[in-house]
Every structure is written in structure tokens, then in C-alpha cells.
Amino acid sequence: MNPNEDVMLTLEDFLDTLASRPAGDDVKASMLALADASKTLHGAIRSGSIPGAAQVSSANASGEMQKPLDVFADETFLAAAKAAPIAIYGSEEQEQPIMTGAGSLAIAIDPLDGSSNIETNIAVGTIFSILATGGTEDAGAVFTQPATAQLAAGFFMYGAQLLLVFSAGTGTHTFAHNPDTGGFEHVARCEIPPQSREYALNSSNRRHWHQPMQDYVADLERGAEGPRRQDFGMRYVGSLVADCYRILQRGGVFIYPSDRRKGYESGRLRQLYEANPIGLCIEQAGGAATDTKTRLLDLPSTTLHAKVPLAFGSRDEIAVLQSYANGGAKVLQ
Structure with a gap:
């Protein structure tokens, strides 16, 4: 089967093409082990009941307070990794990578x-x-x-539907969990339009941004009366x-820049298990991903938790955003 064809595939069938x-x-x-773990986690989210949950007051490796559901998610995906050919498990919730056993793969994950x-x-x-381990047990080498x-x-998305957005270098594909069969079925191949008039960012941090980012967003907000000569909407x-x-569904840009606050000098999102996987999926869908x-x-x-x-x-x-950040032409002609 060809994953580029517009045909209904199960996740297992799709993975066979790889x-x-x-x-x-x-x-x-x-991937099949992770998919099973996602169903377990989705069930806990939907029911509001976490098996064996206790109150958690500790912080994770990124300094964020852990909720019981964070711990349950981490335990669920760690168990899946141990049941799969994953030798190294690097998680946001763990200070150091965990060696899980024999296998040729490593996973960096935000559970x-x-x-x-x-x-x-x-x-x-x-x-x-x-990632491939290349036969080494050196987690530092693997994750660099x-x-x-x-x-x-x-990523798996837990909402009205349980969705999987996935890329292995053959495009970016969406799968939806079918409660009747218990499996995931191919929904669509994602194609991001090259142009868009929507942007997403937390504008309450504006006063902390570096000047090029302030200029870029100010010109978006000026709309048709500004140098961009068109109106934009924020979502x-x-x-x-x-x-x-x-x-992935309709285009736009998402921005989480670095800023002047302590701890935000290199941004806030984690490179290995947030930015890199998102970046691969975006590029494989025809979009672009950048550090601005x-x-x-x-x-x-x-490092595992680098931002x-x-x-x-x-x-x-x-491309327009990068031109602002790099001090070049500010308007895409």
C-alpha cells in the first residue's frame, strides 16, 4: 500500500509500508505500543479517574509542578517503552533518561x-x-x-477524538481512533498552505520580547493599513x-519566541521532545519550522531538557517572520 494514496488504512497497515x-x-x-498507551491515557482523561493516583507536589525536570495525571501519563508511556524495542526513554518528567532494556530505538517524550x-x-x-540508538547505551550521544x-x-491529541499525527519522513498523516474496532484509521495526509493570515502567540508577553518580534507582530496588527497590506487574525x-x-489543517503560524525574562533567554519549549517532533511533522506537511x-x-x-x-x-x-528576526526586508513581496 502507498501511504500517499487517498485510501483508508489502519495504523498497522500504514506502518507496514515503512x-x-x-x-x-x-x-x-x-508505534503500536505507544498507540495502546495513548488509549489508556485517553480513557483516564475522559473518565477523570486515574488508577492508583496520589497527590503529587514535586516538580518535574523542567521545574514545573507535576499533576497526578502527569505522573500517570509518564508511567503509562514508560511501560509501553519497556514492552517495545525502545532501549532509552527520555521524558520531560524524568531528570535523566531511563534505560529500559534491549532494543534499537530511543524515545524523547512529553507524556x-x-x-x-x-x-x-x-x-x-x-x-x-x-531515534536510533546506533547500538550505543550512551543516552547523551543518542539525544544529541x-x-x-x-x-x-x-503527537497524540486527547480531545473530542483521540488522534495521532505522525511522520516517518513520508509526509505527515493523521489517524483517528475508532472506538468500535479499537484501532487507529488513516484520516488524511496533512498539507499546510504556504500562505496564511492567522497567527498564534501569547501577546501578553509583548513587553518582554526583543524588538524584531515586537515589530513583526505590530505590523500584523496594523493589517491592511500597515506595511503588510492585509488583515490578520489571531487564533x-x-x-x-x-x-x-x-x-496542519488550515495553515497559520505559531510563535513562542525567546525574550528578556530570566529563564526565557532560549525560549521555553523543549527542543528534543516538543520542538523537534513538531518541526518534523510541520516540514513533512509542506510548512516550515524555525527558532525564528x-x-x-x-x-x-x-541536553535532554534544552529549551x-x-x-x-x-x-x-x-519566511517573513525570519526576515524580521534577522534584520532583513520586513515585507514579503
């Missing part, structure tokens, strides 16, 4: 991105990046591979997976 790719069989086994939005019933998700070395990446959910999925100045997937990886500025979405608008 068998000839590097570590194709192990990627398949790992539950956006958990602070649970009480508001906004879609949240699990973001992941799968170029982002272009990702074998597969994507911001505040959940990374939800904002990303909207852009440079192609995201060209940036060197450093990075992030902007992604419609290719032409990202």
Missing part, C-alpha cells in the same frame, strides 16, 4: 503536554520523537543526534498540540 526503511519493524512495534489545561476541557497531548536523524515523530489556544493541529532565525531541524541538540525558541507553520509567513 518496513523497508531503517529500523522499520522496530518503529512499527514501538502529557498542556496538562494545566485539563480543567478547562481543552485538548492536550503526548509529543514524541523516535541531529534533529534530521529522527526516524519518526508526532491562540495555548495548548501546543491543539495549535499545531489547527495549523534558523531552520529548527538544523540546530544542534545539546529553544519556536515558530512554525505556513512556509511563506515563516
Whole structure:
């Protein structure tokens, strides 16, 4: 089967088409294990009942307070990794990577991105990046591979539907969980339009931004009367997976820049298990991803929890944003 054809495929059938790719069989086994874990987590989110949950007051490796659901999500995906050919598990919720056993793969994962939005019933998700270990048990070496070395990446989104957005370098594809069969079925191949008039960012941080970002957004807001000569609309959910999925469906740009605040000098999103997998999916859907100045997937990886500025979405608008950030021409002619 050809994943580029507009036909209904199960996730398992789709993964079979990747068998000839590097570590194709192990990627398949790992993705099926992650898919099963996502169903467990989605069930807990929908029911509001977390098996064996206790009150949690500790902070995770990024300094954010853990909710019981964060811990449950991490435990659920760690168990899935142990049952798959994943030898190294690097999680937002763990200070150091965990060696999980024999296998040719490593995973960098945010088990539950956006958990602070649970009480508001906004879609949240699990973001992941799968890499080859190359036979080494040195997690530092594995997780400092170029982002272009990702074998597969994507995110599960827990909302009205349980969705999987996934890329293994053959485009970016959406799968929906079918409660009747228990499996995931191919919904669409994502194609981001190159131009868009929508943007997403937290404008309350404007006073902290560096001047080029302030200039860029000010010109968006000036609309047809400004140098851009067209009106723009802002659509911001505040959940990374939800904002990303909207852009994959209809275009736009998402921006989380660095700023002058302590702790935000290199942005706030984590490179390995948030920015890199999102970047791969966006590029494979025809869009662009950047740290506002440079192609995201060209940036060197450093540590498991390293942060990075992030902007992604419609290719032409990202080019305009980069021109502002790099001090060049400010209007795409």
C-alpha cells in the first residue's frame, strides 16, 4: 500500500509500508505500543479517574509542578517503552533518561503536554520523537543526534477524538481512533498552505520580547493599513498540540519566541521532545519550522531538557517572520 494514496488504512497497515526503511519493524512495534498507551491515557482523561493516583507536589525536570495525571501519563508511556524495542526513554518528567532494556530505538517524550489545561476541557497531548540508538547505551550521544536523524515523530491529541499525527519522513498523516474496532484509521495526509493570515502567540508577553518580534507582530496588527497590506487574525489556544493541529489543517503560524525574562533567554519549549517532533511533522506537511532565525531541524541538540525558541507553520509567513528576526526586508513581496 502507498501511504500517499487517498485510501483508508489502519495504523498497522500504514506502518507496514515503512518496513523497508531503517529500523522499520522496530518503529512499527514501538508505534503500536505507544498507540495502546495513548488509549489508556485517553480513557483516564475522559473518565477523570486515574488508577492508583496520589497527590503529587514535586516538580518535574523542567521545574514545573507535576499533576497526578502527569505522573500517570509518564508511567503509562514508560511501560509501553519497556514492552517495545525502545532501549532509552527520555521524558520531560524524568531528570535523566531511563534505560529500559534491549532494543534499537530511543524515545524523547512529553507524556502529557498542556496538562494545566485539563480543567478547562481543552485538548492536550503526548509529543514524541523516535531515534536510533546506533547500538550505543550512551543516552547523551543518542539525544544529541541531529534533529534530521529522527526516524519518526508526532503527537497524540486527547480531545473530542483521540488522534495521532505522525511522520516517518513520508509526509505527515493523521489517524483517528475508532472506538468500535479499537484501532487507529488513516484520516488524511496533512498539507499546510504556504500562505496564511492567522497567527498564534501569547501577546501578553509583548513587553518582554526583543524588538524584531515586537515589530513583526505590530505590523500584523496594523493589517491592511500597515506595511503588510492585509488583515490578520489571531487564533491562540495555548495548548501546543491543539495549535499545531489547527495549523496542519488550515495553515497559520505559531510563535513562542525567546525574550528578556530570566529563564526565557532560549525560549521555553523543549527542543528534543516538543520542538523537534513538531518541526518534523510541520516540514513533512509542506510548512516550515524555525527558532525564528534558523531552520529548527538544523540546530544542534545539546541536553535532554534544552529549551529553544519556536515558530512554525505556513512556509511563506515563516519566511517573513525570519526576515524580521534577522534584520532583513520586513515585507514579503
